[in-house]
Amino acid sequence: MSNPRDILGPQRFSQSHAAPKLIPPNASVTKRYFIRVVTGVTSLLTGMRVTIGKFFDPRTTVTQQYPENRDELKMAERFRGRVVMPHDADGEHNCTGCTLCEKACPNGSISVLNTKHASGRKILGKYIYRLDSCTLCNLCIEACPFGAIEMGTEFELATTRKEGLVEILNKKAGRL
Amino acid sequence: MEREQHIEVRPPSAGGNTEEYWLNMGPQHPATHGVLHLIVRLDGETVREVKPELGYIHRSVEKMAENLTLLQNIHLTDRLDYLSCHMNNHAVCMVAEQACDIGVPERAEYIRVIVSELQRIQSHLLWWGAFAMDIGALSAFLYGFAEREKITDIFERLCGARLTMNYFRPGGVAQDLYDGFEQDARQACSDILYALDEYQRLVTGNLIFQERTRGVGILSRDKAIGYGCSGGTARASGLDYDVRRDDPYGIYDRFSFDVPVATAGDCYARYEVRMEEMRQSVQIIEQALKDLPVGPIQAKAKPVLKIPKGLQVFRQVETARGSFAMTAIGDGTATPLRVSYRSPGFMHVAALHEMSAGFKIADLITILGSLDPVIPDIDR
Known part of the structure; x- marks a missing residue:
């Protein structure tokens, strides 16, 4: 490929896009002054035609009335909010306590505390999730082979209590 | 006083009525686009010297990267240059792919190009709005946004996040395109x-804009090379x-596009180059959407990616601001021995003195805006 040090090429623009030089460089002072006054006003009016057009065109309205439209505001299907653990109708979840998500997490936001079932096998005791250190990077969800956790679509994550940022996701201990 | 020891003291200006003084611009100044602290030596209103002071948003990302695996590292690069996170992710993924010898499926390569170019346009649109607002055109800021x-x-529909996407993975991308992505991308392009x-x-075309930018903040070609500038600034x-x-x-050699x-x-030249870059990005997206193949989006990779001991891998990408490079040295374990990033914004801010000395303080705002600085990228 070309050596960058050897190239001092001319300006390469398609002419239709490059803006014209408004004031000729070799005009006299008086001429420059008058050209400036005229082009200043006309270029300003050209720009204002755009803004006024936007002002009266309802199609260009992009503002959302946010707190009022909370009910019909739907986030995208893949939206990454806080980590949630879906429970079925019986209140059971799919987590087996394998700690793959804990290992995948870059910031130690997840602690899987296992306990012993009466039969002696290891099951999930507490699934602790710390929203305050979570970067919502989705790596835990990708690491989980059982689909036990997913990203919620809730986006209003601000809170006034810092205790609310640490939560236990499972409602009851895991099954065998 | 300690600061003045290593700064050449120049004689006061010939006008006689002005006096040299130091002015702190930032770190809480709206025109510095973040927590950038500029120490400016002024003679009346004329800028004599600019010293950027960094460290206000230092998070030691490189040190953190030594304790994380390459896969966990990707989401940290979202937080360097947050307007080019797809391209930053691309650099990490390419390092992992080269170190661990992973191939990338065709479809994933095309998706990478499409989202990278969309991101370049997105970043330039934000820059355009912010630059115009620095000069005083507020409605431009709103239109750009x-x-x-x-x-x-x-991006929100594609990867679930609006700013810190974390979308690329070693050997492909995280999720396939959603239904209707191609139509959305074409619509966005038009x-x-x-x-x-x-x-x-x-x-x-505005005269005020042209008068404020033409001939302001000139950086010669030699100085641009000397300071290591890249991207639109160079x-x-x-x-x-x-x-x-x-x-x-990636597959950038398959597309035909102009480099403006x-x-x-x-400042006006930097403006024109970036505006033309957006048009070129649209061209690349249209070509890529036309050839987008069907197939897998992620190659099978080992669950733990280890860089072999002693291997040094260097890959660079073109972000919206310039060339971003990542170097990683492996020690045979899951975490790299050393990771180093080269961010484009740091060099541009270093050249700020070269561009703005001799201009007025209002021009300093214009020059800084034309460099498109993202502070977390400068100060990692």
């Missing part, structure tokens, strides 16, 4: 082309270099 929102919505013509009338100074064309990565170059080296 409104247009950018369309691309941000595509909207951008329409909007660019509108911006031409609104800002580019190309506006006549340095015809683009990583996508001259050191092709200007020779003036002033």
Whole structure:
């Protein structure tokens, strides 16, 4: 490929896009002054035609009335909010306590505390999730082979209590 | 006083009525685009010297990367240059792919190019709005953001996040395109082309804008090379270099696109180069959407990616601001021994003194805006 040090090429623009030089460089002072006054006003009016057009065109309205439209505001299907653990109708979840998500997490936001079932096998005791250190990077969800956790679509994550940022996701201990 | 020891003291200006003084611009100044602290030596209103002071948003990302695996590392690069996170992710993924010898499926390569170019347009739109606002055109800021929102919505539907995407993975991308992505991307492209013509009338052709930017903040080609500038800033100074064309990565060698170059080296040249880059990005997206193949999006990779002991891997990408490079040295374990990033913004801020000395303080705002600085990228 070309050596960058050897190239001092001319300006390469398609002419239709490059803006014209408004004031000729070799005009006299008086001429420059008058050209400036005229082009200043006309270029300003050209720009204002755009803004006024936007002002009266309802199609260009992009503002959302946010707190009022909370009910019909739907986030995208893949939206990454806080980590949630879906429970079925019986209140059971799919987590087996394998700690793959804990290992995948870059910031130690997840602690899987296992306990012993009466039969002696290891099951999930507490699934602790710390929203305050979570970067919502989705790596835990990708690491989980059982689909036990997913990203919620809730986006209003601000809170006034810092205790609310640490939560236990499972409602009851895991099954065998 | 300690600061003045290593600064050459110049005689006061010939006018006689002014006096030299130091002014702290930032770190809480709205025109510095973040927590950038500029120590400015002024003579009346004329800038004599600019010293950027960094460290206000230092998070030691490189040190953190030594304790994380390459896969966990990707989401940290979202937080360097947050307007080019797809391209930053691409650099990490390429390092992992080269170190661990992973191939990338065709479809994933095309998706990477499409989202990277969409992101480049998105970043330039934000820059356009912020630059115009620095000069005083407030409505331009709102229009730029409104247009950018369309691309941000595509990203939200595609990867679930609007800013810190974390979408690329070693060996592919995280999720396949959603239904209707191609239509959305085409719609966004045509909207951008329409909007660019509108911006031409609104800002580019404006006399006040031209008077404020033409001939202001000139960076010569030699100085641009000397300071290590890249991207639009270097190309506006006549340095015809683009990583996508001259050191092709991914599948960029398959697309035909122009690299806009200007020779003036002033703020207006930087503006023109970036505006033309958006048009070129639209061209690349259209070509990529036309050839988008069907197939897998992620190659099978080992669950733990280890860089072999002693291997040093260097890959660079072209972000919206310039060339971003990552070097990683492995020690045979899951975490790299050392990771180093080269961010484009740092070099541009270093060259700020070269560009702004001798101009007025109002021009300093223009020059800083034309460099498109993202502070977390400068100060990692």
